Amino acid sequence: MSAEIIDGKKIAEDIRSVLAKEINSLDGDGRPGLAVVLIGSDPASEVYVRMKKKACADIGVESYEYSYGADYGEDALLDLISDLNEDPKVNGILVQLPLPAGYDEKKVIEAIAPEKDVDGFHPQNVGRIVIGDTDCFLPCTPYGCQILIKRVVGDLKGKHVVIVGRSNLVGKPLANMLIQKSDMANCIVTVCHSAAADIGLYTRQADILVAAAGSPGLITADMVKPGAVVIDVGTTRIENPDKPGTKRLAGDVDFESVSQVASAITPVPGGVGPMTITMLLSNTVKAYKMHNGIA
Amino acid sequence: MSAEIIDGKKIAEDIRSVLAKEINSLDGDGRPGLAVVLIGSDPASEVYVRMKKKACADIGVESYEYSYGADYGEDALLDLISDLNEDPKVNGILVQLPLPAGYDEKKVIEAIAPEKDVDGFHPQNVGRIVIGDTDCFLPCTPYGCQILIKRVVGDLKGKHVVIVGRSNLVGKPLANMLIQKSDMANCIVTVCHSAAADIGLYTRQADILVAAAGSPGLITADMVKPGAVVIDVGTTRIENPDKPGTKRLAGDVDFESVSQVASAITPVPGGVGPMTITMLLSNTVKAYKMHNGIA
Numbered sequence: 001m002s003a004e005i006i007d008g009k010k011i012a013e014d015i016r017s018v019l020a021k022e023i024n025s026l027d028g029d030g031r032p033g034l035a036v037v038l039i040g041s042d043p044a045s046e047v048y049v050r051m052k053k054k055a056c057a058d059i060g061v062e063s064y065e066y067s068y069g070a071d072y073g074e075d076a077l078l079d080l081i082s083d084l085n086e087d088p089k090v091n092g093i094l095v096q097l098p099l100p101a102g103y104d105e106k107k108v109i110e111a112i113a114p115e116k117d118v119d120g121f122h123p124q125n126v127g128r129i130v131i132g133d134t135d136c137f138l139p140c141t142p143y144g145c146q147i148l149i150k151r152v153v154g155d156l157k158g159k160h161v162v163i164v165g166r167s168n169l170v171g172k173p174l175a176n177m178l179i180q181k182s183d184m185a186n187c188i189v190t191v192c193h194s195a196a197a198d199i200g201l202y203t204r205q206a207d208i209l210v211a212a213a214g215s216p217g218l219i220t221a222d223m224v225k226p227g228a229v230v231i232d233v234g235t236t237r238i239e240n241p242d243k244p245g246t247k248r249l250a251g252d253v254d255f256e257s258v259s260q261v262a263s264a265i266t267p268v269p270g271g272v273g274p275m276t277i278t279m280l281l282s283n284t285v286k287a288y289k290m291h292n293g294i295a
Numbered sequence: 296m297s298a299e300i301i302d303g304k305k306i307a308e309d310i311r312s313v314l315a316k317e318i319n320s321l322d323g324d325g326r327p328g329l330a331v332v333l334i335g336s337d338p339a340s341e342v343y344v345r346m347k348k349k350a351c352a353d354i355g356v357e358s359y360e361y362s363y364g365a366d367y368g369e370d371a372l373l374d375l376i377s378d379l380n381e382d383p384k385v386n387g388i389l390v391q392l393p394l395p396a397g398y399d400e401k402k403v404i405e406a407i408a409p410e411k412d413v414d415g416f417h418p419q420n421v422g423r424i425v426i427g428d429t430d431c432f433l434p435c436t437p438y439g440c441q442i443l444i445k446r447v448v449g450d451l452k453g454k455h456v457v458i459v460g461r462s463n464l465v466g467k468p469l470a471n472m473l474i475q476k477s478d479m480a481n482c483i484v485t486v487c488h489s490a491a492a493d494i495g496l497y498t499r500q501a502d503i504l505v506a507a508a509g510s511p512g513l514i515t516a517d518m519v520k521p522g523a524v525v526i527d528v529g530t531t532r533i534e535n536p537d538k539p540g541t542k543r544l545a546g547d548v549d550f551e552s553v554s555q556v557a558s559a560i561t562p563v564p565g566g567v568g569p570m571t572i573t574m575l576l577s578n579t580v581k582a583y584k585m586h587n588g589i590a
Contacts, residue, residue, distance in 0.1 A: 191484050
């Protein structure tokens, strides 16, 4: 058996084109606005910010960049966020993480108004996900995973999802999203992680296996139930054996072997990755509609 | 095999006596204060409020009761909460649920200042639980379950906890508490519920089984792994077959049969029940210490 390759890039493009049409059809000259805040000069963060700005431009979201050196200071950053919270042209606020040393990430995240927290990191948004209150923003990577799972599996009711990894970015929010009693969820969910004596004991039971441990090649074919749907959230930069001296992205799943037993699988890159920025755009459009009373 | 009966009443008393000593040793004449708000005249709610006030008095927490008829009105209730949020003698605010028809529970819960939300229902507290931020209040019933589990099991690392039920009161917060990387948790957690084709498939794997579905007798011996620790959160009032015309509390677990296979089990009543109010007291003391800068 050879698995269907889940084309995250294509699905992301489809969603972006729907969002672009939606923005285009908005009354008047209002457009969703996203503030992107970058502190310091982490090269990976600079790349992400550039990608996010381009993605905004492509579909008609206005982006406003605020870039400052690492010496900008926490107080100045908190003041900036306070201003952006009040700014009516800004619907979403994204502070690129990680922040340089000397900034309290918790304090910074909690300073963002929950109704502009399009990253879905504010505890109030996280809590609303748990409670099942849809008046919140879903964090972009798990939201992208959920969309991919829904597209591939269809009816999720009673499916056993096993999530490997308990990060605040992916594992924990995704688990909370998928146990909800809704058409996009209603799954039995197991979260396993490094404390397990044998991860395979759990992964082998999964109808849907989500690997989000950040451990390249962790999931091998013997750990996957034949016919399972496998979502690989891992994106670790490792040495590229084909081109010594360069790096490549590695997933948590051993694609070669697992694609022989799974029914469907996301590749790395081109699976979950393209969905993340897409869901950020989707959240920004949702924020714009909430702020302007558009149903 | 016959299981150890987990004496929740005794453990609750032990904790209350530690809390009483702690309150007694507080500097000055300050004492923790809990505002208990009761709207309407639901008989069960009246009983709970009375029990909570008595438990406060027993250990030296001041309780302030605010009882009003169902016609009090949501605006008046929101004003009252706003006053209590500002009142320095009030460390914890508890609005007895359910509220009568015509009150928006979500709005009421979110009106309580998170730092006085000793019930742990405010989305900001729920979100902090997920994130692993200890600067929050744990909801009382799952917190009580966690204490019982820790006392009986000891080292929780890598234990498989299966929770039956996904309520906002118990299942969801408990799952989030038990996956955290901490000495009180670090478990592999599965949440299963009514959407599962076969709940037994999951419950039979549990090292620690938590039944919180509100379905009397749901868990029978064949659904329990020999030697498992079983925590029964169910408290459904059913007809008492021994005394026709009267009611009794029924757990989710068939105690008779399950106590023959489990290594330890909570009875109903006398298991989780006494822990709930105890953890409310514990949260109120925690709030007092937070508000007064006591480590």
